Amino acid sequence: MPVKVLDFWASPFGVRVRVALAEKGVSYESQEEDLFGGKSDLLLQSNPIYEKVPVLLHDDKPVLESSNIVYYIDETWPSPKLLPASSYDRSRARFWTDFIDKKVYDAGRNIWMGKGAEVEAAKDEFIDVLKKLEGALGNREYYGGDQFGFLDIIFVSLSCWFPTYEKYGGFKVEEETPKIAAWLKKCYKRETVAKSMPDSQKVIEFVGMMRKMHGIE
């Protein structure tokens, strides 16, 4: 059954789907959406409520929302297992996935969209979010324990925007949350992650363009 992904090169949420499919060894067709020039009919039909990427189409049936897509990928292609084995550990993975979804991107966005004093406040909030996630990692190799897993995919994908937040927020992830920086280095060594991430310099340029569009610079 064919697999197609509606994606956008800079989308950290798209990265989640790329990494998950790569981890499972699933081949798929990727369709790049032009989010500024005009979204495709397929995107608008597949995701009429939110009109967002990524969308996974499995045998033409759409699966929406990146975390939801990763759960779907894990359940549909069983090997290797991305979610942990025990019910409790799974609930922890779901909890932190929910936390990351609610907090990280928006806190980061407040940094690069912020003006004047807003930037400092946004930076503090972002660092606070990272510190909580660093606490969740504890002394484990990965969020998944000994193995790279579900929660690692959910979080590492957002890191392609970290250099952007560091630039506009005036901080360094390595200084604020060294354990997270170390975990990131480990994840980037993984081929599935390295080949799925957009170039962080290009992301910075892209955000620079968006700031101009929003009249911030």
Place this chain on the structure above:
Amino acid sequence: MATSGVKLYGGRPSPYVNRVVMALEMKSVDYELVEMNPYEKSELLIKINPIHKKIPVLVHGDRPICESLIIVQYIDDAWTNGPSILPTDPYDRATARFWAAFIDDNFFPLLREMREAEEEAKRLVFEKVLEAFALLEEAFITISKGKAFFGGDTVGYLDIALGSFVGYLRLSEMLNANYKILDETKTPLLAEWAERLYSDSLVKDAMLDPQKLLESLTKFQAMPKTDSN
């Protein structure tokens, strides 16, 4: 696996706590409801839910689980007796998760906005609530495939996610007949579905009674915004 003590922390009138109650009832789990006021950030609440400091929290043995829908999924995972709460097919599961998130991210915030709005703004928000509810009616048609519940013949994840709010939808109408959300002329299938929940053997004892909610609401009227999740 499921022999350790189960405690549910939260207030009985909370629709989020109610989701957990519905799931526990479905699985016939013995549990203790520990009434907890979410507006008083007690030491205990901070201990069991340090990140969000909200109710409900389920503590199974000595392990806390937070966020109502995550708790419901945990209950489905941990207790394999009784009916399955989530569907078994991965695509159906993805659909159920998507609409549960819609309920939490779109529908409920609109309900809250409507409750807090001044009279002139209320009508506009009410229209948005009806639009969202119309989407849920369409979803019900597709997902139920002609059966009684979102879950098919038996109550399932989405029935719990939305069913927990039915008491409040009825309360809204009781307080002001102009704000009827469960309207059989607009969303006939959901109006029937809501009625069905109150007589379903698995969840009827868990469903919130609008009269009792009115009594609790009067008590909580002076409180700041809802702090449950």
